[in-house]
Amino acid sequence: MYVMNSLPTLSVRNLQISLLQKQGPLNLVRGINFEVMPSETLALVGESGSGKSLTALSIMRLLARNAHWDCQGEVLFNDSQGLAHNLLKLPEKNMRTLRGHRIAMIFQEPMTCLNPVITVGQQIAESVKLHFGLDQSTAHARALRALEQVEIPAAHQRYHEYPHQLSGGMRQRVMIAMAMICEPQLLIADEPTTALDVTIQAQILNLMSRLQKDTGMSMLFITHNLGVVAHHAQRVAVMYAGQIVEQGSVADVFSRTQHPYTQGLLACLPGRARQQFKKTGQRVALLDIPGQAPTMSSSSRGCSFAPRCHLCFDKCLQSLPDWRGHSKHYSLCHLELSS
Amino acid sequence: MLDWRESFRTLFARRVVLFAAVVLLLMLIMAVLCTWVLPFEPMAMKVSQRLKAPNLIHWAGTDELGRDMTSRIFYGARYSLAIGAGTAFLAAFFGTIMGLLAGFFKSLDALLMRLVDAMMAFPDILLGIALVSILGASPVNVVLALTLVYTPRVARVVRASTLVIRELPYIEAAHAVGLSTPRLLFKHILPNLMSPILVQLSFIFAYALLAEAGLSFLGVGVGAEIPTWGTMVASSTQYADRALWTLLFPGLAIVLTALSLQVLGDGVRDLLDPRLKGST
Amino acid sequence: MTSTSSSMLNVEALSVEFGRGEQRVRAVANVSLCIQAGQTVGLVGESGSGKSTLGRAIINLIPIHQGSIHFMGQAIQGLSSSDMRPLRRQMQMIFQDPSLNPRQRVGDMLNEVLDTHGLHKGLLRSQRVNELFQLVGLNPEHRSRFPHEFSGGQKQRLGIARALAAEPQFIVADEPLSALDMSIQAQIVNLLIELKSRLGLTILFISHDLDVVEYLCDHVVVMYLGRVMEMASTEVLFSKPMHPYTKALLAAAPIPDPSQPAPEVVIHGEPPSPLNPPSGCVFRTRCQHATNECAVQIPELTQIDAQHSVACNRLSEI
Numbered sequence: 001m002y003v004m005n006s007l008p009t010l011s012v013r014n015l016q017i018s019l020l021q022k023q024g025p026l027n028l029v030r031g032i033n034f035e036v037m038p039s040e041t042l043a044l045v046g047e048s049g050s051g052k053s054l055t056a057l058s059i060m061r062l063l064a065r066n067a068h069w070d071c072q073g074e075v076l077f078n079d080s081q082g083l084a085h086n087l088l089k090l091p092e093k094n095m096r097t098l099r100g101h102r103i104a105m106i107f108q109e110p111m112t113c114l115n116p117v118i119t120v121g122q123q124i125a126e127s128v129k130l131h132f133g134l135d136q137s138t139a140h141a142r143a144l145r146a147l148e149q150v151e152i153p154a155a156h157q158r159y160h161e162y163p164h165q166l167s168g169g170m171r172q173r174v175m176i177a178m179a180m181i182c183e184p185q186l187l188i189a190d191e192p193t194t195a196l197d198v199t200i201q202a203q204i205l206n207l208m209s210r211l212q213k214d215t216g217m218s219m220l221f222i223t224h225n226l227g228v229v230a231h232h233a234q235r236v237a238v239m240y241a242g243q244i245v246e247q248g249s250v251a252d253v254f255s256r257t258q259h260p261y262t263q264g265l266l267a268c269l270p271g272r273a274r275q276q277f278k279k280t281g282q283r284v285a286l287l288d289i290p291g292q293a294p295t296m297s298s299s300s301r302g303c304s305f306a307p308r309c310h311l312c313f314d315k316c317l318q319s320l321p322d323w324r325g326h327s328k329h330y331s332l333c334h335l336e337l338s339s
Numbered sequence: 340m341l342d343w344r345e346s347f348r349t350l351f352a353r354r355v356v357l358f359a360a361v362v363l364l365l366m367l368i369m370a371v372l373c374t375w376v377l378p379f380e381p382m383a384m385k386v387s388q389r390l391k392a393p394n395l396i397h398w399a400g401t402d403e404l405g406r407d408m409t410s411r412i413f414y415g416a417r418y419s420l421a422i423g424a425g426t427a428f429l430a431a432f433f434g435t436i437m438g439l440l441a442g443f444f445k446s447l448d449a450l451l452m453r454l455v456d457a458m459m460a461f462p463d464i465l466l467g468i469a470l471v472s473i474l475g476a477s478p479v480n481v482v483l484a485l486t487l488v489y490t491p492r493v494a495r496v497v498r499a500s501t502l503v504i505r506e507l508p509y510i511e512a513a514h515a516v517g518l519s520t521p522r523l524l525f526k527h528i529l530p531n532l533m534s535p536i537l538v539q540l541s542f543i544f545a546y547a548l549l550a551e552a553g554l555s556f557l558g559v560g561v562g563a564e565i566p567t568w569g570t571m572v573a574s575s576t577q578y579a580d581r582a583l584w585t586l587l588f589p590g591l592a593i594v595l596t597a598l599s600l601q602v603l604g605d606g607v608r609d610l611l612d613p614r615l616k617g618s619t
Numbered sequence: 620m621t622s623t624s625s626s627m628l629n630v631e632a633l634s635v636e637f638g639r640g641e642q643r644v645r646a647v648a649n650v651s652l653c654i655q656a657g658q659t660v661g662l663v664g665e666s667g668s669g670k671s672t673l674g675r676a677i678i679n680l681i682p683i684h685q686g687s688i689h690f691m692g693q694a695i696q697g698l699s700s701s702d703m704r705p706l707r708r709q710m711q712m713i714f715q716d717p718s719l720n721p722r723q724r725v726g727d728m729l730n731e732v733l734d735t736h737g738l739h740k741g742l743l744r745s746q747r748v749n750e751l752f753q754l755v756g757l758n759p760e761h762r763s764r765f766p767h768e769f770s771g772g773q774k775q776r777l778g779i780a781r782a783l784a785a786e787p788q789f790i791v792a793d794e795p796l797s798a799l800d801m802s803i804q805a806q807i808v809n810l811l812i813e814l815k816s817r818l819g820l821t822i823l824f825i826s827h828d829l830d831v832v833e834y835l836c837d838h839v840v841v842m843y844l845g846r847v848m849e850m851a852s853t854e855v856l857f858s859k860p861m862h863p864y865t866k867a868l869l870a871a872a873p874i875p876d877p878s879q880p881a882p883e884v885v886i887h888g889e890p891p892s893p894l895n896p897p898s899g900c901v902f903r904t905r906c907q908h909a910t911n912e913c914a915v916q917i918p919e920l921t922q923i924d925a926q927h928s929v930a931c932n933r934l935s936e937i
Contacts, residue, residue, distance in 0.1 A: 047800035167889050197665035202871035202882045227873030231881040250877045268805030270834035271875045288805035292770050512718040516732050517707030530722045
């Protein structure tokens, strides 16, 4: 359990991520700000190319080493002792002690993240041996308990199985067990349920919510599924073309949407159309957002969403938008939208 | 998809590959032009000039019959390169057909692959020796023998690639559209096999070159009268102790050409394989 | 979906199996359904349900082991590929991205389809290809481009254009939206709706996304481990589901509205392995209403209404 303080677990200020190429830098994340408080889940929502996965990887300092990345800005991690670490500036050695211990990450495809030739139990045990310096038998016991915590039936049997012997849902539970065993303060989950069936997804999400409630950890949940966001996050940040275009509580962003992109996203969900139909009895057409997200190499003077925005006017194409709203719910737009 | 200019740029980004390509190109040009450009006839015997060391007149010296080594090397290149290329293309042709059919039609797979296994059970040189002994020594027979040796290698590679491509969504889609099987095979699967086939071609060229040299050296190659690098090496053995150049230059020609082919093959493979990973 | 002679597609007792010996899997077991002309039927299920296999079997892309398929009155099961070819014109498929030959220019690809079926020969050909591009919302000037030059959404449009080139009456769409972003999914859904009404298509829409199915389809078939659990009109299925599995699926799907109830976990555990399906009702291992009878008796698809059939042993009690 962590001391409830008012300091955010993770505080990201003006994070910029660029890919340095021969032709010049490619600005993939262009200055984003967000915070995640203890016991809170912040959902980072966006479509492909929005930069949400890159953000998560840069926080963990896991960006691919075969390319030249340039990360600017501040990523402050406030640990339980009250110490602040600027993750972008930390030496690799210190980062390694934090990674997997205080900050854990789970990914979309567990099969590619699990070593196929080591039993799942042993892989979990490795993590706790590394970070806590425990001996094999203690680590074994802890790993077994971790498997039980993630509701894997017949845990002592599964301990000795290999990843390919488990189903997708089971593997994801193993990943969660590996992430949770060192009692992290921050869990970053990058599309953890996207590859799972809907009934298994419901189980995994419930599990994650329960674990969060039990441990008080913060969660940064990356997804493109707004249905998941609606029920498993307290706050949401919507990303488009490397920027956060709207941020606020889930209730606010869903019902008092400020940004045209968020509005567009909600309007193109058939699930939403179904809800409207139930409420009003009228069939609502699915409003799509024409065109596609800008390619990363194109840069324009104005708002990056302008070409696809149905509310676009001249100013949108000429100058960068400002922040509108208040500190708890704001958006990046020239217009003040009220719904 | 393959922008030729960009492909060449990527291929030759590595200096070694560029060097290899230049060497091969020069060899080819000289092989074609040697009788017009060089001062001496490759077959002209001048016994008074026999076994002369490399000097300003004969840059590579002369052989035991007084023939100019330089001319002979480049003239011999015609035969060696022709045999290598002939083998490579024939092996690629038959190997592709076998591999494509085996990979696509399950019913033919077992039969064809057992045939391939049988062919591969013999080490190349032994099979070559056996066949040339039966058929007789001539360039055509050497090409036939070596084709038989290398076809199964191509067949295996092509079959493996066919098995993979066959399961790809766009093949299934083409089937759903109603395309006939021959069209599917030749217009959709075959073009996507070009990469492994091209790579195999360059390697087999190199192997054939070396194998022909080996066979001729052993006396079961093209026949001593025909000037290939292999026969030159073979006839130089008697004189190598006092006239090293008679062995050195044909040997160098073999090594340089085979090496260049392999480096070029590596370069082509590096160019095509990562692209394949990205495009499928 | 009552079986009448005017139905476009009539499937009876269809079974598809893969593998040999111990590895034998019944991907589709004893499925019967009927699709009328002009309908859009949704086929839903999770992984392992056999929905993709069923979709492919229906248009004879994979061999079947038992049962019959009648397309417009003609039996097509077991037909040779040459006999199937003229029929292929009528029944086309849209795949999950990518399904385009990376080495073929997109214009050539459409040309090839038209060639195969001998349509629009000569001077009309070029015009027809342009038409197809415009039909799916693409610029005909891009006909000499290669697939990798298009975005995901555009590639899917090309896939649809290819399917439409043969002027089919029936289309099987196998998870056409799964690889696309949300905003692009909506574009494709709207395109499909427009094409459906414009060209009078009959569509079998295979998906795991219940929301899209509810929006797009007028009938739904729910599958689990190779068998049909429930079939009904969309309205009935989503408002009055009867089968425990359907209810669980609907409860688990997250509604993108925080004021609505959160998704519920109704069924626990994992689906059983298709190599070793449970005896009797395949859903019984995860069903809260299962009794001993369910282990013995394979439930038949019982019609409880004109538009509603359910396969459950304990129908009367639930």
